[in-house]
Amino acid sequence: MEVLRGWAAGSGPLATRARVVLLAAEGVRDAEISRRLGVSRQTAGTWRHRWQSAGLAGLEQRPRTGRPPTVDEAEVVARALLAPGGSGASRAIARELGLSHATVAAVRRRWGLTADAAAVPRVPTRPPLPGAEVWVMGLYADASRAVLLAGTGPAGPPPPAVATVIGADVLGALTQALTALRPAVPRTRPADQPGDPGTAELAAFLAEAAARHPDVALHAITLWDTAQPPAQPPAAGATYHLPPAHATPLGLFRALIALDSTSHPESSRRVHLDLTAALERGGTPVRWLRENVAGHLRAPREPAGPPAPPPAPASSGVNQIDLGSFNECVVIEAVRLAGTITRGEIAHRTGLTQQSVSRIARSLLDRGILVEDAQRRATSGKPRTPVRLCGSAAHAVGLHIDPELLTAVVIDLDGAIVCTCTRPVSPDTDPADFVAQAVALGREAMEKARGSVPEDGFLGIGVAVPGPVDIASGTVLGPPLLKAWHDLPLLYLLKDHFPCPVIIEKDSLAAAAGERWIGRDRRARDFAYLYLGTGVGSGLYLNGDLYRGVSANAGEFGQLCAIALGRTGPDGRPEMVPECNPPASVPEFAARRGVAGGATGTGSTAAYRAVGRAAAGGDPGAAAAVREVAGAIGRGALGLVDLLDIDLIVLGGPFFTEDVAGFYLDEITRVVNEFPTARRLRRVAVEPSVLSAEAAAVGAASTIFHATFTPRLRGRERP
The missing domain is CATH 1.10.10.10 (Winged helix-like DNA-binding domain superfamily/Winged helix DNA-binding domain)
Structure with a gap:
C-alpha cells in the first residue's frame, strides 16, 4: 500500500489508478469512486479487477487498442497452447501480455490454432513449414549459433486433444538453459580464418539426424547466428528456415516445444527433460537428437512384404x-x-x-x-x-518380455489361463528380432485360443516389460539387463502388428495387478508384491489401487536393496547388487560353497534350478546360497514395510519356484518381523503369490481388466 500511496500523491494516469485501488480497499463502491475521481464506473471497475488479479504489475500495464509496435507472436502461441482452454483463453492471454483481444485472435488464426482451422497448426517460419504434424527432433548450439531441428510428417486426421504433459517448471528450465548458451556479443571471425568450423559440425549433425530419422522431413530453424559474417546455411539433411518476422528466437523455441507437447502424448516430460539435461551440461557444441518417432506417425505406412494375417480373435x-x-x-x-x-x-x-x-x-x-x-x-x-x-464374457492377452524368456498367455475374466506359449531368448538379441519374436509368440497364443474366445469378448493386449519404461510414449528406456534396448518405442512397434488396444506396464507392477485381480478377497488390502525374475522388482497396491508413481516406474527395488545393504559405488550411486538377480547370484554363491551344480548348466536359469533342487534335497551349501539371497531381498523388503506400514508381502515370479519357496518365505518373514521399528504393533505376513510362474504375463493381461473394470473416482484408465 505504501507504493500505491506514493503513486496517488503524484499526477497522471498511474495516480488515478492508485487512487481507485485505495478507495476500493476502504470499501468504497465503484459508483462512488467514479463520482469522487471523475472517471467512469467501467474505469473504476477495470483497475480494481486488475489490481486483484495482477497486483502492481497490473496497474503498470495499460491495455492498448490496435496492434502494438512489436508483438512476439510465438510467445502468444506458447501461452495459448499451454493455458487452460475455453472461450476466454484469448482474452486472458491478451490481459496477461497487455495486448488487445483482436491481436491475440489474429495471431491464433495466423498459426492455425482456431477451432475452424486446418487439421494441424501452421508454423510461419521463413519459408513456412509444410502444413503437417510438427515434432521437436533436435537442437544444435555452438559458440556462434543455435539451430532447432523440427520434423514434419504427412498430414493426417486432426490430432486428439492431449492434456499438457510439460509443466511450467520444465519449460522454464528449458528457456533458462537455452538463454545461458546465447553469446552476449557477436563473434567476429579472424581475418586468417576463411570459414566457420561450426558450419562443418552443424552439417555433420544434420546428416546424423537424417540418418536417424529417415521417415520425417527435417527443417533446420536458425534461432540465432552471431558469427560475422553469418555462416552459410547447410544444404544437406534438412531444409533451412528463419524464425517468423514477428517472433523472438526464445518465443519460437517455447512455441514449438508447446506445440509438440500438446499435440503428441508421446512427447512426454522425459523428452523435454532429456533436452534440458543436454543444455545444462553446457560445453560446445550441444548436440541433442530424440529417438525415432516413425512409429508415432498417424499416417498409414506401406507394409513390408506380404500383409500379416489378422490376429484372432477379433478386437x-x-x-x-x-x-x-x-x-x-x-x-x-x-x-x-x-x-x-x-x-x-x-x-x-x-x-x-x-x-x-x-x-x-x-x-x-x-x-x-x-x-x-x-x-x-x-x-x-x-x-x-x-x-x-x-x-467367458471377456478375454485378454498377456505378453511378458523378459531378458531370457518370452511368455504369452490368454486369460478369461476369472483369471483362468486359456493357453500359454513360451519361447527362450537371449538378452543380446537385436531389438528388432526380439520384438519380432514377441509378436510371433503373441499371435501363436491368440491362434491357440481361437476356439475358446468369442470374438465379441476380446478386450486387448497387456505387455509387461522390465523397467524403466516411459508409459506416455510406450518407450523402454534401456533396462539394466537389456543393454541393447535404448529408447525402444515398443508400444508403437507392437501396435503396427496388433490392431487392437495395447497397453504397456512395468513387469513388477503388472504382477501386482494380476495378484489383486485373481487373488480376489485374499488380496483385498494393501500389499507389496516382490517379483523374482531376471532381477527383483516390486509392485505396490495401496489404498485400493495400483500405485504407479509420477512416472509409472514405482517399485525399483534394486536401489532400495542396495541402500539397505550399504552397497554404493565410488560416485555414491547405489550398486546393482547381485542378490537382486537370483538366477545369476544363487548359482554363483552356491559354487563358492562347493556345490557341484552351482556353476554348471546351459544357462543361468538351468543352473538356478539345479541349485534349487539341491537345496530342496538337503544340500547345506545350496540352502545357504538361497538363504543368503533371500536375506538380502528381505533387507529391501524391510524398507518397504517400514516406509509404507504394510502388513502383507507377496512373493512370486518365475524364479520363486517350489524348490526354493520355503527358503524365501522363511528368511524374508524373519527379517521383516524382527527388525521393523513398529514390530510391536503389527505382524507382517509373507505369502506365496496366487499366480503361476507366468505371473508377469498373467498380470499384464489382468491390467486390461483392471483398467476396464476397477472403480476409480479420479477416472478410469482405459486400454
Missing part, C-alpha cells in the same frame, strides 16, 4: 463391454471379490440402494458380464438368486 469386442458408470464398476468389483453374491449383499457391501443394484445387475446380465447361480433358500420371502462374473 471388435472392445465396444461390447462399455461400462456406463462408476457404480457399474463398483458392482462388478463387489461380485469379483465375493465370487458369488446376492443383490442384497451387493447393496449392503457397496452402500448402493437395492433399486440401483437391481438395475445395474439387470444391465450386466443382459450384456453377459454377469450370470445367475443356483437359487438360495431364504428364511422368509422368495428365494434369492446370487450372481457371479461370467469368465
